[in-house]
């Protein structure tokens with residue numbers, strides 16, 4: 001069985017280990033070579049400054065519990081980021097301990113942190129089946145719309161005027177496994193409200209904050225593999241249908257969870273996809289960039305180059321499209337990355353983000369810097 005990246009992550013690393021080991025044994029250091037390229041950078045500007053010089057926003061996701069107790073980490077975030085995304089603090093599971101409660105503590109702390117450091121704040125996410133609290137399983141079809149709208153009104157109003165953008169709906173489509181024609185995942189929201197939940201969510205968000213950029217965010221659109229090809233096609237159809245009904249949607253978020261061992265990046269297909277989205281008058285944000293090094297050899301130098309290479313190849317195409325207005329990494333340091341939960345077969349710490357776990361800049365940082373430096377101005 002071939003698992004998509006989305007599925008391996010959803011099923012957990014146990015399901016992936018077999019595949020990972022096979023791939024691992026097939027790949028030697030020489031398979032990746034030692035590219036002569038050292039990803040040189042000019043000057044000493046931060047990532048946010050390099051991005052801003054081209055009219056782009058750079059930022060990262062972080063969890064409040066890490067930022068609050070790790071000053072070194074907080075400093076790196078404040079220095080390099082122009083925007084921060086609470087990684088989990090604004091998800092249903094964290095915000096909604098019970099049907100009557102909204103726990104804004106951690107989200108508010110992050111809002112205050114961004115304000116204090118002059119950063120933008122981004123909201124993630126108002127509807128995502130994987131972050132639903134247990135109690136949500138008990139709601140009926142009759143209650144569903146009201147529960148969804150109440151959540152969105154309350155949360156979006158709470159941050160209105162402070163939020164740059166909201167991922168209103170996350171990962172609605174699954175080109176790998178959905179057997180529906182529209183490729184919607186058969187999540188609880190779909191079971192309760194069918195595809196209407198998407199429109200309901202966007203309209204509720206717009207009513208609660210007319211100024212935030214409202215984003216449809218999804219994953220697995222990056223490679224020329226059948227499931228990603230189906231996901232891209234389904235996303236285009238969804239966006240067209242939302243636009244044709246004047247649903248207030250302003251941007252597509254592309255998560256960008258890359259895999260350094262995946263060679264099937266098709267520049268033309270990705271470019272064409274971005275240009276079709278831009279053609280609908282939508283902005284595009286790269287919202288969760290990171291690069292799995294799970295199937296790479298152990299050698300750190302080889303891994304860091306391969307990760308940087310994947311980033312530069314991807315961003316050089318993405319940033320050529322002027323509708324791409326932001327690049328956000330899912331974490332900024334290997335000290336805190338969700339990919340640690342899906343460990344390498346050899347159990348070595350993963351190296352997926354711009355900073356190492358000791359907060360040293362890696363070649364991935366250079367790759368992002370170089371991509372901004374080379375990008376056309378917006």
Ligand code: XIL
Nearest residue numbers: 087088124170171219255288337338
């Ligand atoms: C992940 C977080 O990083 C984890 O800490 C959490 O346990 C699960 O969610 N796509 C998304 C993000 O849209 O919300 C996910 O974040 C990563 C995949």
